[in-house]
Amino acid sequence: MNIRSLLLGSTAALIALSDARAVDAVAVAEPESTEYIKVCDVYGSGYFYIPGTETCLRIGGDVLYDIGLGHVGSYDGARTSDLRTGEDQGTWRNNARLTFKTWTGQETELGTLKTYTETRMGFGNRNAYSGTDSPQNYAFNRGVKLAFTWIQLGGLRVGKDWSAFNVFTGHAGDVLNKMLVPHGGYETNVVQYYFDTGNGFSAVASLEEGSGVVGTIDSYVPHVVGGVKYMQGWGAITGVVAYDSNYESLAGKVGVDVNVTNELSLFGTFGYGSYGKLSDNSINTIDAHRRSFYKFWGGNWAFWAGATYSFNEKTSFNLQVSGDQLKDYGLTANAVYTAFPGLIITAEIDYDHYGDFGAGMVDPSNVNWTKADKKNSVGGIIRFQHSF
Numbered sequence: 001m002n003i004r005s006l007l008l009g010s011t012a013a014l015i016a017l018s019d020a021r022a023v024d025a026v027a028v029a030e031p032e033s034t035e036y037i038k039v040c041d042v043y044g045s046g047y048f049y050i051p052g053t054e055t056c057l058r059i060g061g062d063v064l065y066d067i068g069l070g071h072v073g074s075y076d077g078a079r080t081s082d083l084r085t086g087e088d089q090g091t092w093r094n095n096a097r098l099t100f101k102t103w104t105g106q107e108t109e110l111g112t113l114k115t116y117t118e119t120r121m122g123f124g125n126r127n128a129y130s131g132t133d134s135p136q137n138y139a140f141n142r143g144v145k146l147a148f149t150w151i152q153l154g155g156l157r158v159g160k161d162w163s164a165f166n167v168f169t170g171h172a173g174d175v176l177n178k179m180l181v182p183h184g185g186y187e188t189n190v191v192q193y194y195f196d197t198g199n200g201f202s203a204v205a206s207l208e209e210g211s212g213v214v215g216t217i218d219s220y221v222p223h224v225v226g227g228v229k230y231m232q233g234w235g236a237i238t239g240v241v242a243y244d245s246n247y248e249s250l251a252g253k254v255g256v257d258v259n260v261t262n263e264l265s266l267f268g269t270f271g272y273g274s275y276g277k278l279s280d281n282s283i284n285t286i287d288a289h290r291r292s293f294y295k296f297w298g299g300n301w302a303f304w305a306g307a308t309y310s311f312n313e314k315t316s317f318n319l320q321v322s323g324d325q326l327k328d329y330g331l332t333a334n335a336v337y338t339a340f341p342g343l344i345i346t347a348e349i350d351y352d353h354y355g356d357f358g359a360g361m362v363d364p365s366n367v368n369w370t371k372a373d374k375k376n377s378v379g380g381i382i383r384f385q386h387s388f
Contacts, residue, residue: 043105043114058103062387066124068093070350070379078125080138094139095124099147111154118148147187155194162186164206165242165294168227169255169269173306173320176381180330180352181322182296183253183271183304184242187211188223203228204240208293214246215293221245223293235259242294249276251294268305271297299325314338329353346383351376 040047040056047056068078069092078093097120104115122142150159161167165184172178192206206225210216217223227240235258242251251273258266273295306320315337322330334348353376 040105042107043103047103047105053106055104055106059101060103060388061098061100062385063099064097064383064385066093066095066097066381066383068095068379068381071377080125091125093125095122097122097124108153112152114152116148116150116152118146120145120147150190155196157190157192157194159189160187161190161192163188163208163242163294164190164192164204164225164227165240165251165253168204168225168229168240169238169253170236170257170267172269172304172322173267174308174316174318174336175306175320175332175334176346176348176383177330177332177350178320179296180320180332180350180354181298181302181304181324181328183269183302183322184251184296185210185212185215185293188215188293191222192225200231201229202231210244210246210293212293215244218246225294233259235265244276244292244294247276247292249274249292249295251292263310265308266306269303271295271302271304272300273297274300297324298328301325327353342388343384343386346385347380348383349378349380351378 037051038049040049043056043058046058046060048058049055050057069090078091080089080091081087082089100119102115102117104113106113121144123139124142125139146160148160148162150157150161152158163185166186172183188211189209190206192204192208194202194204196202204225204227207222208225210223223245224243225240227238229236229238235256238253238255238257240253243249244251251271253269253271255267255269260266273292275295276292302322302324304320304322306318308316308318310316315335317333317335319333320331330350330352332348332350334346337345339345
């Protein structure tokens with residue numbers, strides 16, 4: 001054996017020994033199991049299981065942008081002052097809004113447990129959809145508004161929702177400005193129960209707190225709402241009654257929805273309400289003839305009627321006409337175009353014949369007020385809305 005062979009053999013032995021020790025020194029970790037998010041299709045599309053639970057969660061929302069002008073109903077036109085002269089003048093009402101929504105669902109031995117939340121934040125000038133209006137009508141951030149947050153187990157729902165007095169009857173048409181002639185209060189805390197027989201009959205009973213200076217309950221006695229509905233393929237008939245515990249007043253609405261064809265549907269709603277007890281000192285400071293969380297309209301009675309016509313899968317037309325005993329009238333029409341899935345563009349024009357009856361009132365049942373302070377107003381709004 002020569003020296004060269006000896007050196008080569010020794011080197012190979014050292015390398016082999018080094019590799020063996022290296023293998024002994026390195027511990028190969030076992031791969032950890034990964035828990036992937038699983039789709040939950042029990043409650044509809046978009047839900048997924050929260051990892052490690054049996055609860056299904058859906059996250060969504062929408063982004064919208066409104067451009068409006070005019071002063072019509074609840075959609076007040078924006079006004080400002082000329083920065084050079086100080087002169088009062090009109091301006092565009094521009095508002096952007098972000099809405100964040102969550103839905104959850106899970107099955108329990110007592111039925112389906114659901115939750116829903118909706119939080120809004122916006123930026124704009126007059127009459128934005130969250131926060132408080134600026135008296136100067138400047139554009140600014142509106143802060144955060146909790147629109148909905150409720151828990152539902154089976155038919156029992158508790159939390160913040162819209163009043164059953166409006167929701168159960170299906171609002172007043174598919175228009176943006178639903179309140180040219182107001183048809184009841186909306187935001188309230190509720191304890192309510194929905195009952196559905198499964199053959200077209202359903203009912204609701206709701207204890208409500210109300211909201212605002214006039215509408216919030218002033219004792220331990222809640223407002224009470226009850227309603228019944230019969231729905232079939234041709235449409236539906238709905239009746240709802242509300243008791244305002246503050247003023248011991250009653251209000252009710254009866255609505256009919258008719259599906260004339262696959263393209264055309266019609267609706268009509270009639271409301272009647274009492275004034276309740278008005279013999280208090282606030283009668284001259286509150287719009288007394290509209291008092292009550294539920295009877296927002298002028299006088300005892302009011303009506304709302306309208307139609308929806310679908311030209312095709314992307315385009316539809318909506319119309320609403322409304323009026324009340326004090327001769328307030330409203331007319332609104334819009335065209336809705338679905339440009340892409342999730343992106344909707346709505347162009348609407350509104351007219352109302354309306355008056356301010358809050359000043360100088362003594363007897364809210366005096367229909368002679370119907371001739372006072374009437375104004376004709378026209379306005380419009382274009383909305384771009386993307387839902388996700």
